[in-house]
Amino acid sequence: MSILGIAVPVALLFVAAAIAAFVWAVRTGQMDDLETPAMRVLHDDEVGSERGVSRRPSGRRSADRG
Amino acid sequence: MTPVTDATTPRGARPARTAGADVACEHCGLPVPAGRLDPDAELLFCCAGCDTVHHAIRAAGLERYYDLRDDADDRVRPDGAGVRRYAEFDDPAFREVHVVADATGRARLDLYLENVHCAACVWLVERLPLVVEGVIEARLDARTGVARVEYDEGSVSPGEIARALDRLGYPCRPYRGLPMEEHRRREDRRHLIAIGVSGACAGNAMVSAFALWGGALSPGHALLLRGLGLLFTLVALVWPGRVFFQGALSSLRTRTMHMDVPVALALAAGTLQGAWNTWRGAGETYFESITAVVFLLLVGRFVQHRQQRRAHDAVELLAAVTPATARLLRDEEEHEVPVEALARGDRVVVRAGDRVPADGRVVAGSSRFDVSLLTGESRPVAAGEGDPVAAGAVNVAAAVRLEVESTGAETRIGRVMELVERSARTRPPIVRLADRLAHGFVVAVLALAIVTALVWIRRDPANAVEHAIALLIVTCPCALGLATPLAIAAAVGRAARAGILVKGGEVLERLARPGVVLLDKTGTLTRGEVRMVSLDGDRGVLGDVAAVEAEGTHAIARAFVAAADDASIPRTAARDVEHVLGHGARGTVDGRAIVVGSGRFVRAHASASPEIDDRERGMLDRGLSPVLIARDGQAVAVAGFGDPLRDDAPAAVEALHALGHELAIVSGDHPTIVRAVADELGVTRAEGSASPERKVEAVREARARGAAVVMVGDGVNDAAAFSGADVGVAVQGSAEASLASADVFLSREGLGPLVELFEGARRTTAVLRRNFAVSILYNVVAGGLAVAGEIDPLVAAVLMPLSSLSVVTLSYRSRTFGA
Structure with a gap:
């Protein structure tokens, strides 16, 4: 009994934490679009001032091609 | 989008510079047409659009796009990229409607992009901040093609953003479905959370039940585990499971038996019994079964919901690509404005190829209009000064000026739309198969539960109520509630992959029964465009005619060029070309004087033999429009123009007959043409000159005879009939209005998908019946065991x-x- 008295509340905490994490993930829109992020991960350079990347196009290096 | 599947030229290989060979376009990889082959050019493009896009990409240093692009994907040719001016995007009215801005000048704009097809598109579009100064971020959803652009209002305008995207090969429109989208996102999230929570509860309830089944527990441990099960069950019922109780309550209030009633009953009875048994420390608890029921039913609902919405989404995106602007004349200058800005008395310019933005009268110029969308008439109608023109018609010949008489809902097309809405409101309510069954089911199960309780009161009063509740739980229509949505969702999903978008599952049930199929002609049985159907006389003249007509905007001119291309006749150049509106064209090709046009026009410039006269009459008798061709002052051939049947139309009609459907053609086109088509297809009932109102009437008449009516069509003139019919089916290339009111949209060309739709619906109904049979069999077995008092939680947990x-x-x- 004594071990269950500790294990069960701990397990309940885990369940509650898992549910809370899931609800948070859904509410912050992480399940909204399951396709595009999978494509985006292949892109090596990120764009946008928010991410602190310079505005200078990094693709310039291949500009002389063709 | 222009998906092209027959491109055989491998991309990546440098184009060979030899003329005549298949040279791949530098941008899209499609073969470069002979007319654009230039041995001196460094890079070759199949069209001006590709040229523009390629240079825009290079100028921004984004060539990596070509490395990222998936070559196996459908090739997309950016037709006319860099041509549109997007002036209406800079109109204050546009900003008001589509731009969301905060106090710091940071604005957000959602745009629907055409031509989005692969991961490279995501990469390219999200590089927008590198291309346009002032854009902060661009995020693209590849599935829907909707891009969210955040930008600084001080340094860039929506028009500049739109032009930049256009230059990159993505023509865009403001995304109109935004409020709807927000609502759906919330709905989706709610569903997901409900599934996640109920899944967690079911899993944990199952774990505590396992421990109980293991046995050899002290009473204290057993109480703890049962208490845990009860806790998870209560969470599952109060949080995600409350929808069943809400559904059951509203169903009781409206006195209609719904699947939610037996579900709620079983859940409530089982939980109360389990709670009581937990309290007294004896008897069965069914917590793991109850939580599993909640989880499985929620999954079934979500799947059904998603599938039906996917069809709605696809239809809406198609609707979003129809133009919404007009060229308004202000001080003799053209301004591109949203159609909502037009008012009575305004003057607008409608160029050749434009769609008429509002009902009005021609005040300058004369042209011919394709009104097939409105009336189903396949021949363009001429309109000169003072003639009325209806919104939605397409100007096929020359630029005209219109004075606007009515706009929006007051236009003819607006009134037809109102008719659509009214018909939709009076449509009989759908009685779902599952709900019909649920009604009988609830009554049967309740009666059985009462009988069980009565029988057991005599034999074993202590456990009588328990046995009755066990019956309620094991016969809970979980399989039934899951079977219908899943079978329908699976069918709707398969159909969508086969290019058939079904808006609601119950449509399939109605399509499975034989009934009356009313077919529109123009655009449905036929291609809905003018084509050269036959050429009598000297066929060698076709190449010369195509050369003369090469730059013509008239439907006949385009049809001549298309016919020459189909016959692989190389394009030559013509000199001294003169187009005479409404009559024909003249020109010189390699010294040969060519005249092409109406009988009167050609006879004015050349002599025609009696043989030519006969051929001309022959064309008229076949329901075709004759066009004479003369070479060096002598008429040499007569071409017949018409709207030919689709290649697969005869086979489709035969297949529908074989399925037991009664066919009839209802068209707005000329009765002789309709009759000719009906005879060719072997359809006995055919009606021409049918107005939209008359089509609704035809649907009503067929319904009055007690038949299930399926209306198949493409135009706005069919939209009202769609709403009145049991099922409305819009074919590929349909008008926006008809898409909105149709239950099914065939996104693949031709009538093949229509036959597939009927056959698939029949197979789906068979699957539904089989599922019912299986789940009822389970319920009979489980119910029998429960009545006999043989059900214990383990059996219930396995059977369910x-x-x-x-x-x-x-x-x-x-x-x-599909396959």
């Missing part, structure tokens, strides 16, 4: 998922649509 699993497997393994 087993029945669900078998119907799920049956649903997904059955071939309903």
Whole structure:
């Protein structure tokens, strides 16, 4: 009994934490679009001032091609 | 989008510079047409659009796009990129409607992009901040093609953003479905959370039940584990499971038996019994079964919901690509404005190829208008000064000026739309198969439960109520509630992959029964465009005619060029070309004087033999429009123009007959043409000159005879009939209005998908019946055991998922649509 008295509340905490994490993930829109992020991960350079990347196009290096 | 599947030229290989060979376009990889081959050019493009896009990409240093692009994907040719001016995007009215801005000048704009097709598109579009100064961020959803652009209002305008995207090969429109989208996102999230929470509860309730089944527990441990099960059950019922109780309550209030009633009853009875047994420390608890029921039913609902919405989404995106602007004349200058800005008395310019933005009268110029969208008439109608023109018609000949008389809902097309809405409101309510069954089911189960309780009161009064509740739980229509949505969702999903978008599952049930199929002609049985159907006389003249007509905007001119291309006749150049509106064209090709046009026009410039006269009459008798061709002052051939039947129309009609459907053609086109088409297809009932109102009437008449009516068409003139019919089917290339009111949209060309739709619907209904049979069999077995008092929680816990699993497997393994 004594071990269950500790294990069960701990397990309940885990369940509650898992549910809370899931609800948070859904509410912050992480399940909204399951396709595009999978494509985006292949892109090596990120764009946008928010991410602190310079505005200078990094693709310039291949500009002389063709 | 222009998906092209027959491109055989491998991309990546440098184009060979030899003329005549298949040279791949530098941008899209499609073959470069002979007319654009230039041995001196460094890079070759199939069209001006590709040229513009390629240079825009290079100028921004984004060539990596070509490395990222998936070559196996459909090739997309950016037709006319860099041409549109997007002036209406800079109108204050546009900003008001579509731009969301905060106090710091940071604005957000959602745009629907055409031509989005692969991962490289995501990469390219999200590089927008590198291309346009002032854009902060661009995020693209590849599935829907909607891009969210955040920008600084001080340094860039929506028009500049739109032009930049256009230059990159993505023509865009403001995304109109935004409020709807927000609502759906919330709905989706709610569903997901409900599934996640109920899944967690079911899993944990199952774990505590396992421990109980293991046995050899002290009473204290057993109480703890049962208490845990009860806790998870209560969470599952109060949080995600409350929808069943809400549904059951509203169903009781409206006095209609709904699937939610037996579900709620079983859940409530089982939980109360379990709670009581937990309290007294004896008897059965069914917590793991109850939580599993909640989880499985929620999954079934979500799947059904998603599938039906996907069809709605696809239809809406198609609707979003129809133009919404007009060229308004202000001080003799053209301004591109949103159609909503037009008012009575305004003057607008309608160029050749434009769609008429509002009902009005021609005040300058004369042209011909394709009104097939409104009336189904396949021949363009001429309109000169003072003639009325209806909104939605397409100007096929020359630029005209219109004075606007009515706009929006007051236009003819607006009134037709109102008719659509009215018909939709009076449509009889759908009685779903599952709900019909649920009604009988609830009554039967309740009666059985009462009988069980009465029988056991005599034999074993202590356990009588318990046995009755066990019956309620094991017969809970979980498999039934899961079987219908899953079978329908699987079928709708398969259909969508086969290019058939079904808006609601119950449509399939109605399509499975033989009934009356009313077919529109223009655009449905036929291609809906003018084509050269036959050429009598000297066929060698076709190449010369195509050369003269090469730059013509008239439908006949385009049809001549298309016919020459189909016959692989190389394009030559013509000199001294003169187009005479409404009559024909003249020109010189390699010294040969060519005259092409109406009988009167050609006879004015050349002599025609009696043989030519006969041929001309022959064309008229066949319901075709004759066009004479003269070479060096002598008429040498007569071409017949018409709207030819689709290649697969005869086979489709035969297949529909074979399925037991009664066919009839209802068209707005000329009765002789309709009759000719009907005879060719072997359809006995055919009606021409049918107005939209008359089509609704025809649907009503057929319904009055007690038949299930399916209306198949493409135009706005069919939209009202769609709403009145049991099922409305819009074919590929349909007008926006008809898409909105149709239940099914065929996104693949031709009538093949229509036959597939009927056959698939029949197979789906068969699958539904089989699922019902299986789940009822389970319920009979489980119910029998419960009545006999032989059900214990273990049996219930095994039978319940087993029945669900078998119907799920049956649903997904059955071939309903496609291969």
